[in-house]
Amino acid sequence: MDRSILVFGAHPDDLEIGMGGTIPKLVGSGYEVNLVIATLPNFVESDKKEERRQEATMSAKIMGCKTPEFLDLSPEELTYERKFVTLIDNVIKKHDPSAVFTQWIGDSHQDHQILTKAVISASRDLNDLYMYETTIPGGITEQTFRSQLYIDITSTIEIKKNALECFDSQRIRCGNFWIDSIIGRCSYRGYQMNTKYAEAFEIIKITKW
Numbered sequence: 318m319d320r321s322i323l324v325f326g327a328h329p330d331d332l333e334i335g336m337g338g339t340i341p342k343l344v345g346s347g348y349e350v351n352l353v354i355a356t357l358p359n360f361v362e363s364d365k366k367e368e369r370r371q372e373a374t375m376s377a378k379i380m381g382c383k384t385p386e387f388l389d390l391s392p393e394e395l396t397y398e399r400k401f402v403t404l405i406d407n408v409i410k411k412h413d414p415s416a417v418f419t420q421w422i423g424d425s426h427q428d429h430q431i432l433t434k435a436v437i438s439a440s441r442d443l444n445d446l447y448m449y450e451t452t453i454p455g456g457i458t459e460q461t462f463r464s465q466l467y468i469d470i471t472s473t474i475e476i477k478k479n480a481l482e483c484f485d486s487q488r489i490r491c492g493n494f495w496i497d498s499i500i501g502r503c504s505y506r507g508y509q510m511n512t513k514y515a516e517a518f519e520i521i522k523i524t525k526w
Contacts, residue, residue: 319415322350323408325436327395327428329354329373329385330484331420334499335449337380337477338470339418339516344381345473351412352377352385355432356395368486376483380476397434406439416445421519423460424451437521444524450517452499464517467510474503474514 322343326332332340332352343350354373357366374384388404395401409417419436420429429451440446450462470477481496482488488495506515 319413320348321412321414322348323353323412323414323417324350325353325355325405325417325419325432327355327420327426327432328358329369329376330481330487331429331451332385333376333380333477333480333484334451335420336418336468336516336518337376337480338473338503338514339449339468340382341380341473341476342468342470350380350382351414352382353388353408354385355388356390356392356428357387358392358428365486372484372486376480379480379483392428395428395431397431401431402435402438405435409439409443414443416447417443418447418449418518420451421448421462423458423462425456425458426451440521444522446521447518447523448521450502452502462517463519464506464509465520466518466523467506467515468518469507469510469512469515470503471507471513471515474500477503 324332324340340350357369370387377383377385417436417440419433422430422433424430433448447466478496478500481499503514503516506517507513
């Protein structure tokens with residue numbers, strides 16, 4: 318059985334927001350979880366590119382993963398075209414994962430949308446592909462996230478909190494309630510599956526039995 322899993326995020330902190338409890342749970346179950354980050358943005362003066370890299374590296378260690386693979390693309394290079402799809406395709410071939418996670422395609426952030434379009438195209442020969450939720454203040458779209466797979470993260474919620482706390486740059490940018498909002502959604506998802514905390518995923522493709 319292949320024990321490799323690949324998780325894509327457009328930016329540092331996207332992975333932790335969407336599945337910072339699921340990643341350490343998978344690691345604890347014996348999977349090798351490899352993290353891939355497409356770009357390193359800097360929005361404000363306190364949000365330096367290298368700082369974002371260090372934050373993501375610290376967070377990955379907390380979740381039990383190796384240093385993320387930073388594609389280090391500029392925002393201008395993050396476009397849905399053959400070059401980007403080929404790059405993602407090569408990453409997938411290198412790791413040969415049994416499952417791939419990426420961001421929700423209905424997200425309001427264009428980088429998230431473009432990344433997931435490329436991942437879906439590059440994952441055409443894979444059997445298990447999922448999308449996770451991210452949180453953007455005010456990021457409401459005309460689409461609705463369809464919660465189809467729930468993972469109980471009650472045992473790893475503290476790891477998720479600790480991983481999120483690595484991102485000082487985002488707490489400055491988004492406010493101190495940033496982490497509270499993310500954990501609040503985990504509580505809501507947990508309520509939906511009759512547990513304390515959970516993360517939800519939308520399924521693109523799954524094969525069982």
